[in-house]
Amino acid sequence: MSQAPRRRAVNPKEDCEQIPLYPVSSRSQNTSLPQTNVDYSRSSYDALALKKDSEEARKPYWKKKETLWSWTTGGLLVALAAIVRFWGIGFPDGVVFDEVHFGKFASYYILREYYFDVHPPLSKMLLGLAGYLSGFDGLFDFENIGDKYVDPAAGLNVPFKGMRSMPAVFGSLTVGVVYWIMRESGYPVAISAFSAGLILFDNLHVVETRLILLDGALILFMSLSLLSYIKFHQLRYRPFSTAWWAWLSSTGFFLACTLGCKMVGLLTFCTIGTAVVWDLWGLLDIKRSHPLTMEHFSKHFLARTICLIVVPFGVYLSFFWLHFKILNRTGTGDTFMSAAFQETLMGNELLMNSQELRYLDTITIRHKETNMFLHSHVDRYPLRYDDGRISSQGQQVTGYPFNDTNNNWQIIPTHDIPDSGRGRICRHKDIIQLYHPMTDSYLLTHDVASPLTTTNQEFTTWPKADINSRYNDTLFEVVLVEGFEGEPWKTKSGWFQLVHVPTSVKMWTGLGTLPDWGYKQQEINGNKAHQERSSTWFADEIISDESLVANRTGEKEVKKVVPMNFFKKFFELQVLMLQHNAGLTADHPYASQPIDWPFDLSGISFWTDNVDNQQVYAIGNLLGWWICVLGLSVFVGIVGADALARRRGIQPIEDHLRNRLYNNTGFFLVSWMFHYFPFYMMSRQLFIHHYLPAHLSSALVAGSILNFILTETINYPVSVAGTTTRLRPRLRAVITKRAAVVLGILSLAVVGMFGFLSPFTYGSTGLTPTQSGYEQKTSFNLDPSL
Structure with a gap:
């Protein structure tokens, strides 16, 4: 390439708008441009100053042509x-x-x-x-x-x-x-x-x-x-x-x-x-x-x-x-959100049909994330697991995906309750027992390792005939999510965690399934990690019991849309978005790696x-x-x-x-x-x-x-x-x-x-x-x- 002519020295007092006829070859010559003296300039930056006054009048023809x-x-x-x-x-x-x-x-x-x-x-x-x-x-x-x-x-x-x-x-x-x-x-x-x-x-x-x-x-x-x-x-x-x-x-x-x-x-x-x-x-x-x-x-x-x-x-x-503002009606995303959030959606079926729970109600309980029913049946845990550990050989408590009478649990009070009225309502932080009518036993957890998750406690049941010997181990506290003192426990919308009173573990389930002896049903156990979000459950429905109809007064409440603070809705959704985004870990045939x-x-x-x-x-x-x-x-x-x-x-x-x-x-x-x-x-x-x-x-x-x-x-x-x-x-x-x-x-x-x-x-x-x-x-x- 031919050598480009050297540009003449520039006097800072001159107009500085003259353009060399040929480009300056900055690599073939060591031609330094004059240092700028600019307000707010930095030596580490290009001090690229263009005078704007009368710029259009002084712009060279090539500049106009290049702009076009x-x-x-x-x-x-x-x-x-x-x-x-x-x-x-x-x-x-x-x-x-x-x-x-x-x-x-x-x-x-x-x-x-x-x-x-x-x-x-x-x-x-x-x-x-x-x-x-x-x-x-x-x-x-x-x-x-x-x-x-x-x-x-x-x-x-x-x-x-x-x-x-x-x-x-x-x-x-x-x-x-x-x-x-x-x-x-x-x-x-x-x-x-x-x-x-x-x-x-x-x-x-x-x-x-x-x-x-x-x-x-x-x-x-x-x-x-x-x-x-x-x-x-x-x-x-x-x-x-x-x-x-x-x-x-x-x-x-x-x-x-x-x-x-x-x-x-x-x-x-x-x-x-x-x-x-x-x-x-x-x-x-x-x-x-x-x-x-x-x-x-x-x-x-x-x-x-x-x-x-x-x-x-x-x-x-x-x-x-x-x-x-646009999405103000019930839809497919309801179940991801809190009860308070769902109350803001018109026609939300879960909240429209929610009922207050009373003692002695027989209910079904479901896990919020996996939708599994809390279930029990007469079969027992094996005395010895494949890894050599010993179990209590108690009655199995599992997660089951289908409707079944073995999903029914009765809420038993641990204190005196009136024959009727609102004193029978089960509320936030009440201590209860859960009775399983089909096997005549009470839900229980104790300091025995669960079948699959050895760091968690085994959940089982204890026969009603011998309840006095293990009474304390059958006590659970109903802790409503974001609940307040005296808040009633409700079906559908009343998300809760079931906390074992003696050991403070929470009833939990993941995606682990039991072996053939457990019919491939989902494991239920007691989780010691109190921040574990997957320990949330909800009461799905009240099983009809004519003997208790007289104890219910008044008609079912007609629910109206309840406003919720925008920032509470915003931050709730942000947390869920981040959690579920991080949870997208399943394999995909077309997934790839950054490398x-x-x-x-x-x-x-x-x-x-x-x-x-x-x-x-x-x-x-x-x-x-x-x-x-x-x-x-x-x-x-x-x-x-x-x-x-x-x-x-x-x-x-x-x-x-x-x-x-x-x-x-x-x-x-x-x-x-x-x-x-x-x-x-x-x-x-x-x-x-x-x-x-x-x-x-x-x-x-x-x-x-x-x-x-x-x-x-x-x-x-x-x-x-x-x-x-x-x-x-x-x-x-x-x-x-x-x-x-x-x-x-x-x-x-x-x-x-x-x-x-x-x-x-x-x-x-x-x-x-x-x-x-x-x-x-x-x-x-x-x-x-x-």
Whole structure:
């Protein structure tokens, strides 16, 4: 490459708006730019100052032309992304993979029926809005993969294309946002378009954003969060200006939207939070050319606290307020929630039919989580277990899934009760006995190890004829969940824990089943862990007993919807979401591990048609993903080599290039790290689509590194100048012919790989023998029936 001419020295008092005719070769010459003298500047940052006064009048012709070309390119990319995502959006015309869940949730918003899910509600509310605007009545149940949306014979005409269109719009806009991020970071049009193209022509992004799924909104809001913070950072020399506040507030708003789609939005918070802490650390530096007073620094700190913590929290709360406001009727999610929560839902059958329990009532008791009945029968525990332990050989007490007379238990008082009236009501913290009529015995637990869980106590029964010898061991305290003194114990809604009085253990059951001698029924035992949430039970129903009818006075209470404090509802749901999210540990044939994701080693079969040899298979663009991996690796290599060289007194990279590389590309890398590495610490079920936010970040890194390799300069500066800024000279990054050829080849290769994998993406074309045999050449776990 020919040597570029050296730029003349710049006098700070001059206008500094003259542009060199050719780009300055910053690596071939050791040409240092003049140091800036800017209010609020930091030596570790790019002091990228642009004078705004009369800027349009003094803007060079090439700048105007590039701006027009830049906007045109961005618009074309978004249009092309829309074509790629909307093409054939009506196929498959049946339910695809997780549309089973998220289509169903969207229908619940239209029907206004309460449901429970581990994800926050924003994406699902948007899908519900798309269905509502498309004319969906919410009656299609999205029950099974492959169920047809349109079936004239069955009277089905679900407007699924309209519901799929909203994620497709989000996916198309994401491509434009990625391009915008790169342009605002100072990269040329071609480089910015290449990064956007890695998202535009990525098969996994396309699949996830053309179906009724959550990730389209998640990725869009995540990218808008990054863009907003970059725009805010450009205004760091004009703190507290209107634009400064606007972009800082929009960062907080989009962070809340990201978190409102999925809990992984917390990782985007961590990304922005790290950048904010680094920024504040620089502002605190007393060695700055213009150090801030602590009062001024406190204003910066308070502004970020309000806009990046208070505002997002308020917006996040508003999503749940709207969620509760819409879903005000009983639905499938009732049983996950507390009795107080269920009382807020119109038509909740459990609470409408709840009755106060009285002593001597015969009831059935069920476990809240597993729905098993508390059960006993005449069979006994074996004297000796397989591991050699000795049991009490008492009567078995188990969890049983079906209705049976052996599920009946009578509430026996331990104190005198009146013949009638409210004095017979069993209340919170009353001491009772549970009598088993079918075997004429009382429930008992004692200090003997249970059959399966040796750390827990065995539950058994003791015959009524000899009750005096073990009376104390049959005493249990009824502790209502969040109960208050004197609160009546009720059927259906009265969740309780049964606490053994002498030993303080709680009656508990898990998923462990007894061997053949226990008829494969669920083990019941006494758990010493008082915080164990799975020790919660409820009285299911009162068994009819004519002899006690006279003891009941008045008609059954007609229940009305009872309001509940919003924050109590909010925090109850947050805890349940986190608990159940962590509990998604079951095996899945298409689950994958984080180590596989960057290399695109596995995917997910969304839908299969064996007759026509068609399949929708979610997998990334192999070439595009490997370019991103190489970009990450090269960046780490460059930073390492630069650190070693500087250790030896060599400056291989100019300061302004190094600042851009470290601060901007480093920001993208931090985003990738936060959106990727935390998954290694998660024990829950994971899939390749969890890598999508990290993949977007890696596409930004790849474009930045490609710019570093292919161009000799950067677009410089890119930030907005303050009112007292000493200006720097401008540089313009120019894509050489050689660089253009390299970009063209890489782009065509990425598009070609997208085309090759497109039958998996769209599923509308029968797979060729070459594509069907691709499984043998890769580690793709395609449907084996193809």
